Amino acid sequence: MAPHPLVGGHTRSGSCVRLLVVTSRIGRSSQRNTDPLSWPLGGTRRGKRFSGRKALILGKVVLVTGVARQLGGRFVRRIQRDPEVDRVVAVDAVPPEHHLGGADFVQADIRQPGIARVLAETGADTVVHLDVTGTPLGSGNRASLKETNVIGTMQLLGACQKSPSVRRLVVKSSTNVYGSAPRDPGVFTETTPPKSLPSGGFAKDTVEVEGYVRGFARRRPDVAVCVLRFANILGPTADTPLASYFALPVLPTVFGYDPRLQFVHEDDVIEVLRIASHEPRRGTLNSGTFNIAGDGVLLLSQCSRRLGRPTVPLLLPAVTWAGSLVRTLGMTDFSPEQIRLLTHGRVVATGQMRETLGFQPKYTTAETFADFARSQGPGLLPPEALAGAVDRIAALPLAGGGHPPTQSAN
């Protein structure tokens, strides 16, 4: 098997010697098992078994980062209810506004080495790293966000490497790592090499984060590492860049392109994070890299119509220019990567999620979007009003009123 381009891209910082070691290890592990998933994190299967024995003896201490966000807070509250979890340590640089359901909150910045002490003192055996996000919290800017994403991950992984108690690491990543280009295949699998690596923004952060996580998995083969690449997370409380895009009263789109989008519901995100942070169920394997997305696909035009928001098609250069203008004004993170997603779209295969991880999402892409749309309030062109207008036309005697189209539509 040829070395993964992502691996190649991220050993840049390492020495040549390390690069050699990496490739030889990949070669060996790919000979040993044919599972395409496990090779980027070679040797994690062994770790799984160890951790199983340990966890049963000690009980489970889960350390969660990024709890000041809605998603982190929800996950902390949820995982505390699991019987096998003894203690949840919630970490973030700022105290959360929401309650954490009795979890121990430790105010620590993961960009500082202090996180190692937190890890050592709590003796956490499972680390769930959720502090990889696309939107700054509160008044933060893009630079500090990148610091948290990349440097924070490095510090956290360094701390995990030193901690003998860590048995399991779950990292929230994103399908942004695939980029989106017209030369990409229609559907990405976990092993598809990206045609063009993301050039900046959150997408580049996730690529770098995954690179460091792979390095960690090599150095600590006894730790089960699970990287979850989430499609666009939506839901009533989601604070992703795409959610803020859909909140605009009029959606700017790229003329002549109708991207395919995939969504995953917040509830499913919480559920799959839970599956990944516990012992794998019989017949499943929860270490490796997995795409997480709801079934099905929505086109951007469908999204705008279901949301009832009119679109303004703009030429691609104009969109790029407007994006940079908006970014300069600091209104929203309308990054080039975001524009590329809204130009070419991105769809990932979720076969590994179903078969290997054993997770069935509760919400399809369309249901996720419907749930999101309900929380958004009506747009300028509510679909009900449009449907009603068509029905009125159908009811006109001229159009042969006997059969209102609602019958066939229902």
Add this chain to the structure above:
Amino acid sequence: MADAKVIPFDDDRSRGGAAQRPQRRRSAGNRRPGTESVPVREVQPLPTRAAPQDDVPVTSEEQPPEESQGGEGGLERRIAGGLAFLRRRLTGDYEVDDFGYDEELTDQVLMSLLRPLYEKYFRVEVKGVENIPSEGGALIVANHSGTLPMDGLMMQVAVHDNHPAGRHLRLLAADLVFMLPVVNELARKLGHTLACAEDASRLLEQGELVGVMPEGFKGLGKPFADRYKLQRFGRGGFVSTALRAGTPIVPCSIVGAEEIYPMIGNAKTVARLLGFPYFPITPTFPWLGPLGAVPLPTKWTIQFGEPIPTDGYPPEAAEDPMLMFNLTDQVREQIQHTLYKLLVQRRSVFF
């Protein structure tokens, strides 16, 4: 109808032999030998009076009442159907598959736009449509020509309108298609996707009918002097994809597309500036401007050949380059042979 035009070329029909003439499937239903145009004309005034009665044709069976009740009931149903369609489109209440294929839009709108071109302009004659399996995956491999990829679109209409199971063809297109605005959107909605092994095998595993033109731009943009000479078939990737999926390969020969834009020159500098693989110069283009971009009304024949099975090979066969080359050559030879045969039978380029 088109029948009138075909009558003078009687032997054209006899040559067609077992293959059926390309009939629009919609009109085929109405044209029952017994109930011809006479009853339709008789009843024409009736529906205007009998508007409230129109529950009857809806609940009863399709064929005979439609003939007797006349155009009005059908029209009414079509308006109602059209409004329901409009309602679904406006509210976004329709489905697309993972590749962005919008079956409803393709069937109701895009195919109807292509059909006049297919029926009236190029008068496509389809042969051997029974060689396409009625279920399960299959890879249709065709020659590529005509400067603009009209042949792919016509092949898609041919399969959709002629196949008894009404199968949809999923074409594999070059990356240039997905870079151009509007074109990429329409291509995705028509069910096309990028010509790469990942997408092809995913579609074949889903049991779809996949169409590929392995000559690519080499075939599409070849000079007029080289017409009907098959170019190299890529690197034979389509064979290994079909072998991995164990689906048959159906060779397809398209005659007529070569002459729609006789390319007598290639403005390479312009092509490089625009980022296209070639920039065609034909006797009319670019001299006559947009008028020069109207294709010549050639008469087309699309012949689907005997399927070549690939399920008899062991799984490691897809890794065997020798077998790849042999199978690629076999497919290529079969298409080339059929092309020559069809050309010999052809009376004229335009009729």
